Amino acid sequence: MDQILFLRATLAKSGAALTEGDALRKRISDFDGKIDAVRKKIVATTEGGAITGEERLREHTDQLYGAILSYEGKPGDYQIRYIDTLKRELADVTKEFEQLLASELPALNESLKSKSQQPIPVPAAKVVVNEATPAAGGAMNPSADAEAPGASILPADFRLLH
Numbered sequence: 001m002d003q004i005l006f007l008r009a010t011l012a013k014s015g016a017a018l019t020e021g022d023a024l025r026k027r028i029s030d031f032d033g034k035i036d037a038v039r040k041k042i043v044a045t046t047e048g049g050a051i052t053g054e055e056r057l058r059e060h061t062d063q064l065y066g067a068i069l070s071y072e073g074k075p076g077d078y079q080i081r082y083i084d085t086l087k088r089e090l091a092d093v094t095k096e097f098e099q100l101l102a103s104e105l106p107a108l109n110e111s112l113k114s115k116s117q118q119p120i121p122v123p124a125a126k127v128v129v130n131e132a133t134p135a136a137g138g139a140m141n142p143s144a145d146a147e148a149p150g151a152s153i154l155p156a157d158f159r160l161l162h
Contacts, residue, residue, distance in 0.1 A: 003123035
């Protein structure tokens with residue numbers, strides 16, 4: 001999700017640097033709309049502050065997580081199947097996002113370069129594991145890989161359980 005937010009912020013900045021009637025500005029806006037459509041498959045986006053009942057991958061994951069935490073036994077077979085379903089749905093959305101980046105971003109960047117604008121960097125596609133140990137006072141010294149735009153830092157002992 002951080003990748004999408006990073007990319008949308010960069011697209012907004014690039015679009016703002018172009019004149020109102022510029023065709024490239026429209027292309028950037030259209031690409032941003034496609035990226036936002038991917039984001040809307042992950043998170044509920046209805047505005048207004050009221051409870052809307054809108055649910056996406058994030059909300060379904062939250063509900064499943066809460067159900068597993070609130071039960072003292074091992075997860076049921078239906079919950080394991082639900083985890084697998086959510087993984088597949090997330091993989092589909094991830095693939096769609098990566099296809100957008102691979103198919104449309106290079107041409108958009110070439111057009112930006114031709115107008116002497118900065119190209120839009122591809123967001124980091126990985127989670128960076130922080131191999132640093134805490135310094136005095138508990139501060140972490142992040143690794144150099146964490147400097148990638150949109151990268152996340154995790155402690156060295158972080159493990160996914162499934």
